[in-house]
Amino acid sequence: MNFIIVFIAFVISQAFACRHGGGTFINGQEWKERDAFIMKCTIHENGSWKTEVVACLAPNGNKIPINSSLDDGNDQWKCSMNERGMVTLVQGANPNAKCDGHEVGSRWQEKSFELECLSGGIRKLRSCVTEEGQRIPVNGSKEVNGFVLVCQSFPNGTVSFHGQKSIKAPKVFGDSQTVVKCSDEQNGDRNVGEFWIENHRFNKTCRANGAVEVVNCISKDGVQIPLNRQIVQDGSRYTCEMTKQGTIRFSAAPIDEKKKKMLRKFFI
Incomplete structure (x- = not known):
């Protein structure tokens, strides 16, 4: 499931230390916030200071600079800031993710099924395959050697590949x-x-x-x-x-x- 984490980028005040969330931080100090953002304390010579989000934090612990993305397996994490200073960390599908080593757009056969790798590492069933190599499209049928072979896909993700034949009249x-x-x-x-x-x-x-x-x-x-x-x-x-x-x-x-x-x- 995709999710979005939002945080206000910075706060400015007058002091000799940064204060945030009940904590006190020195100039240049960085810390984690909500396990999703990296914040930093900056104190200027005139005594003013600010706390700001300088990067997002992916679940694997890697930093993601503002307005950049990070690919992590089948996921892609985007860290961005809008014109109001709001920083968001968004999880989405990695368009370059492979399907168990298969490139995006490629097709291959596993047992009696032909699969295709879609963007984001998604495997999609394209057809059922007989022992002789004949393909029956998903939710379609074809007569092979006197049998009507049916390739049926159900909403829960299961697939039925079976043959049926009517009894001939005597x-x-x-x-x-x-x-x-x-x-x-x-x-x-x-x-x-x-x-x-x-x-x-x-x-x-x-x-x-x-x-x-x-x-x-x-x-x-x-x-x-x-x-x-x-x-x-x-x-x-x-x-x-x-x-x-x-x-x-x-x-x-x-x-x-x-x-x-x-x-x-x-x-x-």
């Missing part, structure tokens, strides 16, 4: 309209009771009503996880579940919670 033959075939992802015919693997991750079957149903998920190493179940094997936790939207989601993650890193996710 093929029917004869006047009785009896369902005898199902359609797979390649639009091929599948018999009732037949099992097959699609997208290397999902074991499907054709039911008597012509509906294609996911029986279980399959890991890269061939571990089969029943639908809506979780299996722990070889140091990993595998989950195969159906979401409220009717899509099937498979995930694999290390058991060690300290890693907090999802190895891979597949959605259908």
Whole structure:
């Protein structure tokens, strides 16, 4: 949060010492005021004296001369005086701040997301990226390999990148309209009771009503996880579940919670 600190720059009187805030100061002496300003006592030969703000003080302890600025990480501190002698210390965004080493204006990819570094060191999501390198704009969608991939950003800063696919209508033959075939992802015919693997991750079957149903998920190493179940094997936790939207989601993650890193996710 940005904030502003204001202080009156100087006071002039007749004496042989400067007095300010209940304290007495000698000629040339400097001190901190409100932990945000550096003040100085000046006594002239005629006995007059003044206390004035000669610099602002950044939170890191560095002095900021009047009418200058200091860059500190993602922040920029400005110390300025107006025509009435009022000094202000203002915190703002550092226009030259980098985003974890990335220059302002540059774009890069982290996992499945393309990011851009904006002025002030602000990271902005530009698109979601598939394993094949295809980009889906934020709050947009694109059909890839028969799946509708959705890249959705929410006001709280979270992002959802998922795929969804409508179940194909069953093929029917004869006047009785009896369902005898199902359609797979390649639009091929599948018999009732037949099992097959699609997208290397999902074991499907054709039911008597012509509906294609996911029986279980399959890991890269061939571990089969029943639908809506979780299996722990070889140091990993595998989950195969159906979401409220009717899509099937498979995930694999290390058991060690300290890693907090999802190895891979597949959605259908």
